[in-house]
Amino acid sequence: MASVWSSSVKRSSDGAISVGGVDVRELAAEHGTPLYVVDEADMRARAAAFRDHFSAAFGRKGAEVDVYYASKAFLCSQVARWMREEDLCVDVASLGELEIALRGGVAPQHIGLHGNNKSDAELRRALEVGVGRIIVDSFTEIEVLDALAAELSVSAPVMVRVTTGVHAGGHEYIATSHEDQKFGLSLATGAAYEALVACHDAANLNLLGIHTHIGSQILSLAAFQESAERMLGLRGAFTADTGAELPEVDLGGGYAIAYTETGEALETRDAAYGIADAVEAAVTKVGGTWPRFSIEPGRAIAGPAGMTLYTVGVVKQVQLEDGGGRQYVAVDGGMSDNMRTITYQAEYTATLASRLSDAESALSRVVGKHCESGDVVVRDVQLPHDTARGDLLAVPATGAYGRSMANNYNAALRPAVVAVRDGQSKVLIRRDTLDDLLRWDVAAE
Template identity: 50%
Template structure:
């Protein structure tokens, strides 16, 4: 969905989308199992996660805080790993810390990193380097050197400059680095629709249309220090259907057949990328991993059969689909304000102690979320509300439209579901607000896996601060 361009400031609110027409819930205290983590439940009205009441967790760790349901995340990772016909790489950009890297390693997944920082975390967690793939459209010489020195399993090459850089670095290290060529297939898929057009005006990959994808493959084949592992494509984010993959698979397999016919080289691997969707609000209906992977394999098998070639080793890169539903964010309500709009309509603003510094996705993508009062149940009728943050920005919206009980009040705890993907990863210090912690909860035990930033942390970076 496109957004109108506008400056930050007082007019920001004027161009926010109109309120959603989400249905009034039958139970304002309910926890939809398709949206909330597996262990989420209520006891005496209080939301529990991992066997712990969130009231106790935030008493010890403060708010805002992101709570990771360890059992839920492990089960989702395991559901991908159990499909033996795919190599699965967890997309670290969704959320990464050493504990998360160890979790996905324990469950049998590989790791997809896209910066030197993500690689550093993976190596600090003793993640097996041969199970790491390195992405990125502008990998620096230093990043590529560290990756080669660490003996990572795969590098996804994204430009001719990068092929030259990587070849030189691998040659100097005496390594033959395995690479996949990222192909721009001209397909963009988002949620329930896809556009099979020339969607190639982007910074990632090599175009099929202008022939650069084949040229990139040939550059890799010509390099003694590089080894062509296969082809990579990525068609979008928050995808619920596999229709777009049919077009993408056809085009990538056609390229693989061209490589075979022209150079006598068999493409051994095909990475279909990530982007598999999750449920954020009622009505979102993603497929289970087993069904999705079987459907993807069936698509590729048909295309390979038509091209007269064997099915290559397949891989995918889920990130959001593993950690997104496994984490919630808990805030404390600070103020509740009713604002009269044109036509006598009233909008309720519920302000919390976080906001766009810990969840930029609503402001950036117009993302939708589900939230509930977490510290108690309520018999009050639902009121359509907007949950907003504490930042000096009119677009600082956490949940644009949600139903909350009419008696929501300062001091209540609000829990927002499905915040595992990108929220902590994209968090900032806007307005010099320290970033929140991530607390893993499992079997009645809470463990800090990313500590809360402090004002001392912020001041430590400022050389002008006096002792």
């Protein structure tokens, strides 16, 4: 199997795929489809790789680094526990994510709270439980948080989110460091510096440092170097003016993974040593001491560890204008369980997962069952010409954002999430039921 699959994926002599030692046919029979399948050992190994490679790379320079799992990629209480057991911290961006992380046993001091528009309730809860850091995103938030901290008689640990102007990665909707967008405070206009001063002067805020995130699906280490230079330059200017040294710098995440066999990924070891060298160059150029660093991988830990299983329903042969043809393979899910194709024009691949086929391959499009022509799971993939109703298809690299962005469009029921390991499966998140769906509906009188 290509690198788009998790490490335990195998194909047996009869053509069926197994993951974590479990045949996908067994998973489908026991748990139904669509089904998110998470390779627990693979996900833990990816988390540990970030921890170990970055610790080793920065340790060469005498610096320390913390790894925060960006839980928006995929979070449930058991995944939070896995991250805790692998010695990762957890980044959350809502009250719900905070509560799930706590439920998974993550110590509050190892949780960071993000968000461009945090509510009073979210900030209050973060202060009450004692999260390790709150990444402030606006002057309004600085004022509100200072007042809430005073009310609760606590000191709020904060980092300022900086828009550095360095942009890297994929679709414009996941770019996060250009000026014309909602996140952060601008380095170029001086807003970031003013926010640092405001936090430093606030009576009830404890200014820990600065944070940035330059994008997603990043393959270029040069972007991280430029971002580090600008962040350390801001840190140095603040220290020179105030005499206060910021102890922490967070360089965010965005490490690319492969979604298709021809896709590229940023290897964890390469990223760790490349970024550490880039930071060293930035420190040499800017001057000053090394801060404590942190990073925030999410997709790169969860994405390749997951796949989605579907059952084929209808197969249609469609004639194209150029005289060619396309095979439309409709499955029992779609944009309700994977929004990324329609939202970001994301590319995926798929394979027949339940049997062998000697049939010729056909240019195919895997589509969902929703009332949208844009309801596409995989835009272009070669599948056997005899793909038929009842076959299982597996789509790899869906561990990040599949379940997190899942929805109930057309009153669809969100799939279950199961973890597999050592020949066993266990449910992480149960499948929606009709009772769940109707519970939110206020019956007509």
